[in-house]
Amino acid sequence: MxxxxxxxxxxxxxxxxxxxxxxxxxxxxxxxxxxxxxxxxxxxxxxxxxxxxxxxxxxxxxxxxxxxxxxxxxxxxxxxxxxxxxxxxxxxxxxxxxxxxxxxxxxxxxxxxxxxxxxxxxxxxxxxxxxxxxxxxxxxxxxxxxxxxxxxxxxxxxxxxxxxxxxxxxxxxxxxxxxxxxxxxxxxxxxxxxxxxxxxxxxxxxxxxxxxxxxxxxxxxxxxxLDGSVDEKYRLAIKDSIEKDADNRVSDIHIWKVSANHYAAIISLVTHDPKPTEHYKDLLAGFQQLSHITVEVYECADEVCEI
The missing domain is CATH 1.20.1510.10 (Cation efflux protein transmembrane domain)
Incomplete structure (x- = not known):
């Protein structure tokens, strides 16, 4: 259906x-x-x-x-x-x-x-x-x-x-x-x-x-x-692209190769102002090596956590 x-x-x-x-x-x-x-x-x-x-x-x-x-x-x-x-x-x-x-x-x-x-x-x-x-x-x-x-x-x-x-x-x-x-x-x-x-x-x-x-x-x-991760500078650039938007903070990030030329990524983030996952994927549009992206978004209430 x-x-x-x-x-x-x-x-x-x-x-x-x-x-x-x-x-x-x-x-x-x-x-x-x-x-x-x-x-x-x-x-x-x-x-x-x-x-x-x-x-x-x-x-x-x-x-x-x-x-x-x-x-x-x-x-x-x-x-x-x-x-x-x-x-x-x-x-x-x-x-x-x-x-x-x-x-x-x-x-x-x-x-x-x-x-x-x-x-x-x-x-x-x-x-x-x-x-x-x-x-x-x-x-x-x-x-x-x-x-x-x-x-x-x-x-x-x-x-x-x-x-x-x-x-x-x-x-x-x-x-x-x-x-x-x-x-x-x-x-x-x-x-x-x-x-x-x-x-x-x-x-x-x-x-x-x-x-x-x-x-x-x-x-x-x-x-x-062995699922080696991406270069550290590349990983930090990905993290920075997300965190410089609003008050997002990346709580967990995993990036690994699924072929000789393609990377997959699982990214967890917390924010006071959650947006649809497509918004965060659009922030990473410039990273062409990322072929498979999964984003987890958690709302961070003031009384629960501090960003």
């Missing part, structure tokens, strides 16, 4: 970031990476190159990461209006980015272990075959990076937000390109100058850089998943 009249009072809970272009291009990168992975594993087995085998299985972790990215996009889209999720699926992409960052850390750890083992027990390398396949891998990574970087910027401009899911996929491509580049440098040094120890050393250098990338992505995504 009242559904039609209440529609304008209902909140939208669809905070998921729409990036169909990014999802499509991630699929292209997944296919390229999977083909290269199979080629490196087969070539490593045929030519007896542990370096190629290691890089092939290393690329398998990136294939898994791209699958996570694509799954996160589809899951967020499919369940965007599912009432089982209180504030929608805006954090699914952030969770995908977090999971991929953990995968990056695992890759770095495995690289360090493998590199240390090779320093202790050097392996015989068929340089020509290894260099050839590594160059092909690097070219594939450049193409993949171009696809994801172009869309990474396109997504930011289009949605005015941060796509941690796509950023994680881009980080994996960069990590793979870095390891391929370092491997080529090490292989060339080993072939022409006999510096075989550079191969495992480059692996350690690459692992350190990848660890830093992983840490940066974890640092971005963790506060969102």
């Amino acid at each position: 009242h559904e039609r009249t209440l529609d304008h009072l209902k909140h939208s809970h669809d905070f998921s970031l729409k990036n169909e272009r990014g999802e499509r291009r991630t699929q292209y990168v997944l296919i390229l990476t999977a083909i290269t992975m199979v080629a490196e594993i087969v070539a490593g087995t045929v030519f007896g190159s542990m370096a190629l085998l290691a890089d092939g299985w290393h690329m398998a972790t990136h294939v898994a990461a791209f699958l996570i990215t694509i799954y996160a996009y589809r899951y967020a889209r499919r369940h965007a209006k599912n009432k089982a999720y209180t504030f929608g699926t805006g954090k699914v992409g952030v969770l995908g980015g977090f999971a991929s960052a953990v995968a990056l850390a695992v890759v770095a750890f495995v690289m360090v272990i493998d590199s240390i083992q090779r320093l202790i027990d050097p392996q015989v390398i068929q340089f020509n075959a290894a260099i050839g396949v590594a160059v092909i891998g690097l070219l594939v990574n450049f193409i993949s990076a171009f696809l994801l970087k172009e869309d990474h910027h396109h997504g930011h401009a289009h949605d005015h937000g941060h796509d941690h899911n796509l950023e994680a996929a881009y980080m994996h491509v960069l990590a793979d390109a870095l390891t391929s580049l370092l491997a080529i440098v090490a292989l060339l040094s080993g072939k022409y100058f006999g510096l075989n120890w550079l191969d495992p050393m480059m692996g350690i250098v690459g692992a350190v850089i990848i660890t830093r990338w992983s840490y940066g992505l974890l640092k971005q995504t963790s506060p969102i998943l």
